[in-house]
Amino acid sequence: MRLEFLGAAGTVTGSKTLVKAGETHVLIDCGLYQGVKRLRLRNWADFPIDPAALDAVLLTHAHIDHSGYLPALIRDGFQGRVFCSPPTQALCEILLPDAAHLQEEDARYANRKGFSKHHPALPLYDGEDAEAALAHLTSVSFDTWHDVGALRFRLQPAGHILGAASIAVEHGDTSVLFSGDLGRRDDLLMPPPAPPGAPDFIVVESTYGDRQHLALDPFASLAAILKRTVARGGVLLIPSFAVGRAQTLLYCFHEIFRRGLAATVPVFVNSPMATDVTKLFERLAEYHRLDATQAGTVCDVARYVRSVDESRELAESRDPAVIISASGMASGGRVLHHLRALAPDPRNTLLFPGFQAPGTRGDAIVRGAESVKIHGQMVPIGAEVVQLDIFSAHADQEGLLAWVGACERAPRRVFVNHGEDVPSDTLRRLVKDRLGYPAHAPEYREIVELES
DSSP states (O other): OEEEEOSSSSSSSOOOEEEEETTEEEEEOOOOOOSSHHHHGGGGSOOSSOGGGOOEEEOSOOOHHHHTTHHHHHHTTOOSEEEEOHHHHHHHHHHHHHHHHHHHHHHHHHHHHTOOSSSSOOOSSOHHHHHHHHTTEEEOOTTOEEEETTEEEEEEEOOSSTTOEEEEEEETTEEEEEOOSOOOTTOSSSOOOOOOOSOSEEEEEOTTTTOOOOOOOHHHHHHHHHHHHHHTTOEEEEEOOTTTHHHHHHHHHHHHHHHTSSOOOOEEEOOHHHHHHHHHHHHTGGGSSSOHHHHHHHHTTSEEOOSHHHHHHHHHOOSSEEEEESOTTSSSSTHHHHHHHHTTOTTSEEEEOSOOOTTSHHHHHHTTOSEEEETTEEEEOOSEEEEOGGGOOSOOHHHHHHHHHTOSSOOSEEEEESSOHHHHHHHHHHIIIIIOOOEEOOOTTOEEEOOO
């Protein structure tokens, strides 16, 4: 087998790894690049190989940095199947059309306001491309083997979000396990990732490869932020991923109000996608820790904003409330309208409940930027800014090491990817020094031959 790292090498976005065995070509994940401009430009470049040469795509999970390039890949010639777990298929049916809609919406807004350097501004792909991509999705059960040409593969639970998987790929007597994004052992909603088994090679993510999650009570921490925001008469704005993070936050607010840790205030979810995903939690209860009744109760803690008119009305309101809106790194979507309205006022709080990729607005804000550009205008940051990584759905350094260290026998080599340079290299050294496994952090477009 041969691996070529086409994305998520030295960064946490654009996940794509090509697996080649003989004449069989399989892509593990097909994600969009996000963050700094030099990475985003890769989304517009020609794909490194002819998409028609791919036999299949195997998705670890539905997050856009793992699935969001699919519409472009299929538009440009890919004709095979996209294999994933049932929840991942259900989530992609929500996320991919939404991603196309956001790109089209941003392009229209840029053209209307005239702040784009391109005339006219165009989306990377449109709604028709996204719908065409959905026709290629094929769901398969966890823990069952399936053949693709000369390869066979199996999905195993990875925690993280609904349906997230690690993917084992075999060719003859050689096996490689792709971790995907690994969840936490103590996640509030998701079960822990399944142990790795006995793969010959591992490709492991390293988003939190250089740090631990804070040992804080999530309910008490969030309640304290809410209480001081409400005491100022302010609004708590939370840019949030629509999948996983938003549902965890709703669970926390449900528990905070139920336990009396803070006064009950209106909670708004201003993201059609997050609204749809939250309802999906009720239907797919077997894939998370809550039963269907509990999931329904948690969902009811919020008011869901769907229409543009409702969103505008909410953006104009200044009554104490919680607003959860996508995107999680403030890179696009409805949250930008709330940021423009709320960020200048010191009564309000901007809470970023997880990692912010370098180059995103969220990263700039948590690093102390005095202002950020939104829709072509500089918006001052006067609100309180808080970053709480305790809501991350990723395993931290110890969680990653524990997962790799649970191998039934020593792997021949561990490839550390899906992390910025420092986290990746830190985890690489720890895998080598603490676990005694040969480890390497691959570079973009690096090709590795896996000896049998």
